[in-house]
Amino acid sequence: MKLCRASGWNQLTTDWERLLDHDPQGCFAVAVNEEIIATVTTTCYGRDLAWIGMMLVHEEYRRQGIAVALIATCLDHLRSRDIRCIKLDATPAGKLVYSQLGFQDEWAFHRWKRDGDSESKPLDGDRGATNGQWNQPLDLTAFGVDRRQWIKRLAAHSHTVNLQDGSGMIREGHLASYIGPMVAATPSTATQMISKLLAKTSRTTFWDVPQPNQHAVTLARDNGFLPVRDLTRMWTGRQLIPCDLSLQYALSDPGTG
Ligand SMILES: CC(C)(COP(=O)(O)OP(=O)(O)OC[C@H]1O[C@@H](n2cnc3c(N)ncnc32)[C@H](O)[C@@H]1OP(=O)(O)O)[C@@H](O)C(=O)NCCC(=O)NCCS
Structure with missing residues (x-):
């Protein structure tokens, strides 16, 4: 958490716990005199993508x-699991x-940001929902692989909105509420979804918008968001696992896609 705060990141303890619970053998740290001075996590979505x-x-x-040594450790770990495609979301x-x-x-x-009311209360942190209504077929096409275990973990700390042809979440962060993940079959579903998600918070809100989805970019701008941070989706491995960005409106987090 100290490293997150020093770098101005938004994650909370629950975000770390979720990553550690999902892949306890795949998270690595470097310690000096018992103090953690570097971290990295891996999150596997089956054997196709991590x-x-x-x-x-x-x-x-x-x-x-x-950083180079930690990435080498991750790549060794993921190759030992025979993962086909490894992705990450890079800061400059x-x-x-x-x-x-x-x-x-x-x-x-x-990353897009909309300023909110600094006095407002954070969203209720623990929803405890199993989230059976998440649009799994749409999510599979949008994200490229089955991530339902991860969605279930996220749902426990998120507010979820499910419409007929789309699903989205909003959860709390240290600096701001965070919209994502969000998938929608049509721009009009996405528009409805965003207003329902935004109605749940009056805090400053972050939203990581896939740039190739121009509907998502327009929606962010129309809702008063401004771009504040450049990021790049990168990949390595035997084969690129594609996603359908026309259906993806918000990432789940740069640490997990
Ligand atoms: C990005 C970060 C993880 C790099 O960690 P690091 O341990 O310093 O990286 P390394 O020493 O392994 O760097 C390897 C090489 O990358 C390049 N590099 C790394 N940081 C650089 C920088 N700030 N400017 C230019 N080149 C850089 C250099 O070529 C470097 O080799 P060199 O030092 O021999 O020239 C670290 O700066 C950091 O924690 N930043 C804040 C959080 C962040 O942005 N994390 C990345 C999330 S995707």
């Missing part, structure tokens, strides 16, 4: 090859590391 996330190195220990600093290690750009996106 994500690398939460790459954080304490400022005092940067440029010593720690991260991209400098990953592009040297064989990761290729897939597409660019931005």
Whole structure:
């Protein structure tokens, strides 16, 4: 958490716990005198696709090859599981590391932000929902692989909106509420969904919008969001697992796609 706060990231303890619960053997850290000074996580979605996330190195220990060593550890771990495609969402600093290690750009996106009321109460943190209504067939096409176990974990700490041809979530973060993941079959469903999700918070809100989905970009702008951070979706492995960005309106988190 100290590394998250120092880098201005939005994750809460529950975000770390979810990652550690999902893949306890796939999360790695470097410690100096028992203090964690670097982290990385992997999240597997079956054997086809895995994500690398939460790459954080304490400022005092940067440029010593720690990120490179942690990525090598992740790649060894994921190759031992015979994962076909490995993706991550890179900050500009991260991209400098990953592009040297064989990761290729897939597409660019931005984090969008809408300012809210700093006095307002955070969303209720623990929904405890199993979320059986999530539109699984649509999610599979939009994301590219079955991630229902992950969706179930996210639902426990999110508010979910399910419409006839779309599903979306909003959860709490340290700096802002966070919209995502969100999938919708049509722009009009996405428009309805966003207004329902935004109605749940009056805090500042983040939304990671896939740039190639121009409907999503327009929707973000029309709802008062502004782009605040550049990110790049990158991948490596035997084969790129594609996703359908016309159906994807919000990521689940840059650490997990
Ligand atoms: C990005 C980050 C993880 C890199 O960690 P690191 O341990 O310093 O990276 P490494 O020492 O392994 O760097 C390997 C190479 O990447 C490149 N690189 C890394 N950081 C760089 C920077 N700030 N500027 C230019 N090149 C950089 C260099 O080529 C470097 O090799 P060199 O030091 O021999 O020139 C770290 O800066 C960090 O935690 N940043 C804040 C959080 C963040 O953005 N995380 C990435 C999320 S995708």
